[in-house]
Amino acid sequence: MKIARVSGTVVSTISAPIFDNRRLLFCDYITPDGEATGDYVIAVDVVDAGPGEIVLIMDEGNGARQIVGEATAPIRALVVGIIDPVDP
């Protein structure tokens, strides 16, 4: 997993029920010190994170499917937690 800062919401329609009631978030990956790495990911939000918040990203399909509780959901990247002030 890595940490990222939420920067916005993706507006699109995907033909899979898993996405119906969940937002897709633009998440800019950051270092443990909070600097942007230049890479980003679009992740499914399951913790109701908002813009500017620092979140924990899980980027593995099988793990993501376990967390949402749907063994066949077509997802890979997931916002799995909001980060409290880190202790690096």
Add this chain to the structure above:
Amino acid sequence: MKIARVSGTVVSTISAPIFDNRRLLFCDYITPDGEATGDYVIAVDVVDAGPGEIVLIMDEGNGARQIVGEATAPIRALVVGIIDPVDP
């Protein structure tokens, strides 16, 4: 997932039925601001996207197989949605 801009079509023959009626698209990955990252992917089109359109790319085999509804399809990268103007 990431977003990308469709740049063209790949003309090739692959010996797997999943590819028979589907186009393979060259997709240039872009940042949330719309700038090219320099990386690209060839993805199977399931939403009838055209050149210049900005699309959502899922790059995970198991998720891609769920969306096309064939548990054993030999695919990994999929164009899963067309992006409306983003709200970064």
Add this chain to the structure above:
Amino acid sequence: MKIARVSGTVVSTISAPIFDNRRLLFCDYITPDGEATGDYVIAVDVVDAGPGEIVLIMDEGNGARQIVGEATAPIRALVVGIIDPVDP
């Protein structure tokens, strides 16, 4: 998937039947415009590609296993097609 240019053959012995009658090819990844990206992959050839030819590379284990028709073959990267002149 990505496209690549075949640059040579790997001579090695691997203790798995899937490799017995198949060649391993050095494939230099290229951009849609045909420029080398600097990255390469060693892929199993299933389409009888030769040096200099531009090929389509699938780099996902489960998809590769479906194409060769052996559910447990220890392979990941596969040359799945020869590319006709691209239309970028």
Add this chain to the structure above:
Amino acid sequence: MKIARVSGTVVSTISAPIFDNRRLLFCDYITPDGEATGDYVIAVDVVDAGPGEIVLIMDEGNGARQIVGEATAPIRALVVGIIDPVDP
């Protein structure tokens, strides 16, 4: 697998039992010579590693799930060993 140096602990809450009694560690990837690569990973600790220690990171979901003994745990990166002085 790669080696990394533990740099701190992530404080977050994730809704999956596998994380209840385990710490999440910031791990800076290093080369065999001990230099930072600039990349990092957040990994689940199963060997009680502490800050400054050099550890072995497994970054594959199925392997990680086998080591913790839970076939459906939503994890991918795991600290699987503490490294004794290396012999490069």
Add this chain to the structure above:
Amino acid sequence: MKIARVSGTVVSTISAPIFDNRRLLFCDYITPDGEATGDYVIAVDVVDAGPGEIVLIMDEGNGARQIVGEATAPIRALVVGIIDPVDP
């Protein structure tokens, strides 16, 4: 797969039987021309490779598990062959 040059042995203890009688090798990835790419991997040795030898690395969990013949072994990167002088 990619090729790499063995540079040393990792000394660590991992709590999984698959590692009991097998060495973990530091392997520096190289190009087809033999130049170091700057990246490396720690791989399980199944062909008795030694320092300086050029080897073939498979870096996919399911394929690696097939080669060692243990469907649940927590491994991902494997030294699967020693490379004879290449023919690029």
